[in-house]
Amino acid sequence: MEAYLILKVLWWLLLGVLLMGLAIMVGMDMGVGTLLRYVGRTDTERRVALNIIGPHWDGNQVWFILGGGAIFAAFPLIYGTAFSGLYVVMLLLLWSMIVRPLGFEYRSKLPSAGWRNAWDWTLFISGFLPMVIYGAAIGNMFRGVPFHFSWDMTSYYTGSFISLFNPFAILTGLLSLSLSIYMGGAMLMGRSEGALYERARSAVAFGGGVAVVLFTIGGVWVANMQGYQIVTAPDPGTAQTPLQQTVTLADGAWLGNFRSHAILWLVPALGYAGMVLGVLAARTHKPTLAWWLGALAWIGVIGTAGTALFPFMMPSSSNPSQSLTVWNSISSELTLSWMTGWAIVFVPLILWYTSWAFYVMRGKVKGEAVEADDHAY
Amino acid sequence: MKTLIQFLIYLLIAVVVIVLGIILGDAASWYFAWLVGTVMIVLISAAGGALLDTQEEEKNKAG
Amino acid sequence: MINDTVVELSRWQFAATALYHFLFVPLTLGLSFMLAAMETVYVTTGKKIYRDMTMFWGKLFLINFALGVATGLTMEFEFGTNWSFYSSFVGDIFGAPLAIEGLMAFFMESTFVGLMAFGWQRLSKGQHLIVTYLVALGSNLSALWILVANGFMQDPQGASFNPVTMRMELTNFAALIFSHDAQAKFVHTSIAGYVTAAIFVAGISAWYMLRGKHIELAKRSFRMAALFGVLATAGVITLGDALGFVGGNAQPSKLAAMEAMWQTEPAPAPFNVAAWPSQSEQRNTWALQIPYVLTPLLTHTLTKEVPGIQEIEAQAAQRIKNGIPAVEALKVLSSDPTNAQALAQFKAHEKDLGYGFLVKRYAANQDVSLATDADIAKAAKDTIPEVAAIFWTFRIMVALGLIMLAYFILAVIYTLRNNVQNQRWFLKIAPWMIPVPFLACETGWLVAELGRQPWTVYEMLPTWMSASSHSVGYMVFSLTGFVLLYSVFIAVEMYLMVKFIRQGPDEHPHAPAQPQTGSGGAYAPAGVMMKREEN
Numbered sequence: 001m002e003a004y005l006i007l008k009v010l011w012w013l014l015l016g017v018l019l020m021g022l023a024i025m026v027g028m029d030m031g032v033g034t035l036l037r038y039v040g041r042t043d044t045e046r047r048v049a050l051n052i053i054g055p056h057w058d059g060n061q062v063w064f065i066l067g068g069g070a071i072f073a074a075f076p077l078i079y080g081t082a083f084s085g086l087y088v089v090m091l092l093l094l095w096s097m098i099v100r101p102l103g104f105e106y107r108s109k110l111p112s113a114g115w116r117n118a119w120d121w122t123l124f125i126s127g128f129l130p131m132v133i134y135g136a137a138i139g140n141m142f143r144g145v146p147f148h149f150s151w152d153m154t155s156y157y158t159g160s161f162i163s164l165f166n167p168f169a170i171l172t173g174l175l176s177l178s179l180s181i182y183m184g185g186a187m188l189m190g191r192s193e194g195a196l197y198e199r200a201r202s203a204v205a206f207g208g209g210v211a212v213v214l215f216t217i218g219g220v221w222v223a224n225m226q227g228y229q230i231v232t233a234p235d236p237g238t239a240q241t242p243l244q245q246t247v248t249l250a251d252g253a254w255l256g257n258f259r260s261h262a263i264l265w266l267v268p269a270l271g272y273a274g275m276v277l278g279v280l281a282a283r284t285h286k287p288t289l290a291w292w293l294g295a296l297a298w299i300g301v302i303g304t305a306g307t308a309l310f311p312f313m314m315p316s317s318s319n320p321s322q323s324l325t326v327w328n329s330i331s332s333e334l335t336l337s338w339m340t341g342w343a344i345v346f347v348p349l350i351l352w353y354t355s356w357a358f359y360v361m362r363g364k365v366k367g368e369a370v371e372a373d374d375h376a377y
Numbered sequence: 378m379k380t381l382i383q384f385l386i387y388l389l390i391a392v393v394v395i396v397l398g399i400i401l402g403d404a405a406s407w408y409f410a411w412l413v414g415t416v417m418i419v420l421i422s423a424a425g426g427a428l429l430d431t432q433e434e435e436k437n438k439a440g
Numbered sequence: 441m442i443n444d445t446v447v448e449l450s451r452w453q454f455a456a457t458a459l460y461h462f463l464f465v466p467l468t469l470g471l472s473f474m475l476a477a478m479e480t481v482y483v484t485t486g487k488k489i490y491r492d493m494t495m496f497w498g499k500l501f502l503i504n505f506a507l508g509v510a511t512g513l514t515m516e517f518e519f520g521t522n523w524s525f526y527s528s529f530v531g532d533i534f535g536a537p538l539a540i541e542g543l544m545a546f547f548m549e550s551t552f553v554g555l556m557a558f559g560w561q562r563l564s565k566g567q568h569l570i571v572t573y574l575v576a577l578g579s580n581l582s583a584l585w586i587l588v589a590n591g592f593m594q595d596p597q598g599a600s601f602n603p604v605t606m607r608m609e610l611t612n613f614a615a616l617i618f619s620h621d622a623q624a625k626f627v628h629t630s631i632a633g634y635v636t637a638a639i640f641v642a643g644i645s646a647w648y649m650l651r652g653k654h655i656e657l658a659k660r661s662f663r664m665a666a667l668f669g670v671l672a673t674a675g676v677i678t679l680g681d682a683l684g685f686v687g688g689n690a691q692p693s694k695l696a697a698m699e700a701m702w703q704t705e706p707a708p709a710p711f712n713v714a715a716w717p718s719q720s721e722q723r724n725t726w727a728l729q730i731p732y733v734l735t736p737l738l739t740h741t742l743t744k745e746v747p748g749i750q751e752i753e754a755q756a757a758q759r760i761k762n763g764i765p766a767v768e769a770l771k772v773l774s775s776d777p778t779n780a781q782a783l784a785q786f787k788a789h790e791k792d793l794g795y796g797f798l799v800k801r802y803a804a805n806q807d808v809s810l811a812t813d814a815d816i817a818k819a820a821k822d823t824i825p826e827v828a829a830i831f832w833t834f835r836i837m838v839a840l841g842l843i844m845l846a847y848f849i850l851a852v853i854y855t856l857r858n859n860v861q862n863q864r865w866f867l868k869i870a871p872w873m874i875p876v877p878f879l880a881c882e883t884g885w886l887v888a889e890l891g892r893q894p895w896t897v898y899e900m901l902p903t904w905m906s907a908s909s910h911s912v913g914y915m916v917f918s919l920t921g922f923v924l925l926y927s928v929f930i931a932v933e934m935y936l937m938v939k940f941i942r943q944g945p946d947e948h949p950h951a952p953a954q955p956q957t958g959s960g961g962a963y964a965p966a967g968v969m970m971k972r973e974e975n
C-alpha cells in the first residue's frame with residue numbers, strides 16, 4: 001500500500017515534469033509561430049525564424065504527445081473526463097495544432113507570396129491558440145468544471161463551451177501565451193542576428209514583463225477564490241473511485257498547502273526569479289541564460305499551479321464530491337510500476353539525444369544561406 | 378592482436394544475437410521474425426542496388 | 441443515457457479519421473527503411489547517385505511524414521474526446537503502450553527526422569546513416585506499440601476487471617505485449633507499409649523511365665524497390681495467414697463473418713470463394729464454393745471444426761444471461777465496494793460481464809435486471825458483425841495482395857535482367873499500381889475493426905457503451921470540421937507530391953555533392969562549405 005502511495009505521488013510529479021517539458025519546448029516553438037509575423041518583416045527573415053526551430057519542432061512536439069499519452073496511461077479517468085467534457089475546446093486545440101506540421105513542411109515549398117502568407121497566418125494561429133487554450137485549461141481546474149459520474153463511471157459534462165472562457169481562465173491563458181512568447185523570443189535571439197535578433201529581444205522583455213504582471217494578478221485572485229477541500233475520503237494509498245469521497249468549497253482553500261508548508265512558497269518565488277532575471281539576461285544580450293531562466297519560470301508557474309491544487313487535479317463544480325484527485329483517478333499499481341520502469345530507461349535517453357540534436361544544430365542561422373538553399377523551410 | 382580483438386567482438390555479437398534469438402524466438406517469435414525479416418529485406422535490397430552497378434560496369438566493358 | 445445517433449456518428453468520425461491517418465502511415469513505415477537501404481549503399485560504395493536517391497525520396501518522405509504526424513495527433517485526442525468511457529474503462533492497460541510509444545519510439549523518430557532533413561552537412565556519413573536508421577526504427581516501433589494497444593482491443597490479454605475501481609486493470613504486462621494477435625498484427629501491418637513504399641518508389645521510377653528522365657536514378661530505385669517489395673509482399677501474405685489463424689482462435693465471430701459461414705459445417709468445411717451473404721436471412725443467397733478447403737486454410741488441420749455464425753449467436757445468448765447478474769452485482773459494488781454478497785455474485789459471473797453490458801442497451805431504463813428474452817435475443821444478434829461488408833473487404837484485400845505479389849515477381853525478373861527500362865507495357869502499368877497497396881491497407885483496417893464489432897474490447901466492452909455522452913450537435917460540428925480540414929490537407933499534399941515528382945531529383949552533374957533536400961546549406965558554416973566543394 002505504501003508503494004502504491006509513493007507511485008501515485010511520483011506519477012503526479014512526472015506528469016508535472018511532462019507538462020513543464022511541453023510548456024518549455026512546444027511553447028517555445030509556438031512562441032516563434034506567434035511572433036513570426038512580428039519578428040520577420042521580410043520573407044527571408046521569416047524563413048530564418050522558421051529554420052531556427054526547423055530541426056527541432058517535431059521532436060519538441062512529442063512532449064505534447066507524451067503528455068497526452070501519460071495522462072491516458074496514468075490518469076485514465078482524467079483523460080476521458082477532461083477530453084470529452086472540454087470537447088469543443090479540445091477540437092480547437094487539435095485543429096490548430098494539426099495545421100502546424102504542414103505549416104513548417106509546406107510553407108516554403110512554393111515561391112508564391114500568397115501561399116507563404118497563408119501559411120504564416122496558419123503558423124500564427126497554431127502558435128497563439130494552443131498556448132491560450134493550454135493555460136485556460138489549467139485555469140479552469142482552479143474554478144472546477146461541471147461534470148459528474150453515473151454509478152458505472154460514465155462521465156457527463158453539463159456546462160457550456162463558452163463558460164470555459166471565464167475571466168480567470170483567460171488570465172491564465174494569456175499568462176501561458178506570454179511565457180511562450182518569451183521562450184520563442186529567447187530561442188530566436190540565440191540563433192539569429194541583426195534586426196531579427198533585436199525584435200526577438202524586445203519580445204522577450206514584453207513576454208516576461210506581461211507574465212510577471214499576470215502571474216501576480218493570478219496569485220491574488222487565487223488567494224481570494226473559493227477552493228476545494230477534501231472532507232472525507234478513502235486512504236490515499238488505496239485503490240478507489242471518485243464516488244467514495246466528500247468535498248467542500250472554502251474561501252482561499254487553494255492556499256492551504258502553502259499555509260501548512262511554508263517552504264512551498266519557494267515554488268512561486270522560482271517563477272518570479274525566472275521571469276525577472278530572464279528579462280534582465282535578455283537585456284544584457286545573454287540569450288542562452290535567458291532561455292534557461294525562462295524554463296525556470298515555466299517550472300515555477302506550473303509548479304505553483306500544481307502545488308495549489310494538490311491533491312486535486314480536476315475538481316467538479318457541479319458535484320464537488322466527485323472531484324478527480326491524484327488518489328482516485330490514477331492507474332493501478334502494476335501499470336504505474338511498469339511505466340516507471342520504462343520512464344527510468346527512456347527519459348534520460350531522450351534528454352541525451354535531444355541535447356545532442358541541439359548541439360549538432362548549434363550556431364546562427366543566416367539569411368543568405370537560407371535563401372541559397374531552396375529546400376530549407 | 379587486432380584480428381583477435383575483432384574476432385572476439387564479432388564472436389560476442391554473434392553470441393548476443395543467438396541468445397536474443399532463442400529468448401525472442403520463444404515468447405515473441407513474430408517480433409523476432411520481423412527483426413530478421415526487416416534486416417534481410419533492407420540488406421537484399423541494398424545488395425540489389427550494388428549489383429546493378431556491377432551489371433552496368435560489365436555492360437559498359439563489353440559494349 | 442447514450443444516444444445511438446451519437447454512437448453512430450462517433451464511429452463514423454473515428455473510422456474516417458483513422459482511415460485517413462492510415463493513408464500516410466504505411467508509406468512512412470516502408471519508405472523510411474528504403475531510405476536507409478539507399479543510404480547504406482551510398483555509405484558502403486561511396487557512389488553519389490545513392491545519395492541523390494536518398495535525398496530525392498527523402499523529400500517525398502517528408503511531405504508525407506508531415507501529414508502522418510498531423511493526423512496522428514487526432515487519433516491520440518479522439519480516444520478521450522469521443523470514447524471517454526472506453527478511455528477510463530481500459531486506460532489502465534490501453535494507455536500504457538501509447539505512453540511507451542511516445543517514450544521509446546515517437547521521440548526517437550521525431551528528433552532524428554529533424555537531423556535527417558537538416559543534418560546532411562553537419563553529420564559525418566556514418567552518423568547520418570545511423571540517424572536515418574533510427575528514424576526508420578522509430579517509426580516502426582511506434583507502429584509496434586500502437587498495434588500492441590490494438591491487439592488488446594482484439595484479444596484482451598493480460599488484464600481483468602477490478603470491481604473496486606470499476607475498470608479493467610493490467611494483470612500481466614508480458615501477456616499484453618507478447619499477445620499473439622498483437623505480434624502477428626504488428627508484423628503484418630509494418631511489412632504492409634514496406635510493400636506500399638516499394639510500389640510507390642517502383643511506380644514513380646517506372647514513370648521516369650517511360651519518359652526517359654532521370655534514368656540512372658530510376659533504374660537503381662526500381663531495382664531496390666522491386667527486391668524490397670517482393671520479399672515484403674511474401675511476408676505480408678505469410679503474416680496475413682498467421683493473423684487469420686491467431687485472430688480466428690481469438691475471435692470466432694470475425695472469422696465466421698470473413699468466410700460468411702452461417703452454419704457450423706462438418707470438417708473439412710467448404711470455402712466460399714465468392715458469396716452474397718444476407719444478414720437478415722442468415723444465409724448466402726448464392727455462393728461459389730470449393731469443398732474441403734476452409735478447414736485446412738483456417739485451422740491448419742483437417743479435423744478441427746470452425747464454428748458458424750448461428751452457433752456463435754446461440755452461445756452469445758447464453759453468455760448474456762450469465763452476464764446479467766455480474767452487471768447487477770457491479771451496481772451494488774459501485775456504492776458499497778465491500779459488499780461481500782455482491783462481490784461473490786460478481787466473481788461467479790465475471791467472465792460474461794461484457795455480454796451483460798451488451799443487453800443493457802435494449803433493457804428498459806438500461807437496467808439489465810429488466811431485460812426480457814426479446815432484449816437478449818436482440819443483443820445476441822448484435823454479436824454478429826456485418827457479414828457482407830467483412831466478407832467482401834477481406835476478399836478485396838487478399839486479391840490486391842496477390843496482384844501485388846505477381847507484379848513484384850515480374851518486376852524482379854525484369855530488373856535483374858537489367859532491361860526493365862525496355863518493358864514499356866510494364867512501365868505503363870507500374871504507376872497505376874500505386875493506389876493498390878493503399879487500398880489494401882484500408883480494407884485491411886476495415887476487416888480488422890468491422891470484424892471486431894459490436895465490441896471495442898472483444899467480449900469485454902461493447903462499442904455503444906464506449907462513446908462519450910455528447911449531443912448530436914457537437915458531433916456534427918466536429919465531423920464538419922474534420923471533413924473541411926482534411927479535404928484541404930489532402931488537396932495540398934497531393935498537389936505538392938505531384939509537383940515534386942514531376943520536378944524530379946535535382947541533377948547537378950558538375951557538383952555532385954550539392955545538398956538536395958533539407959536545409960543543411962542554411963546551417964553550413966564557412967568551413968563546412970569549403971569541405972563540401974572539395975567533395
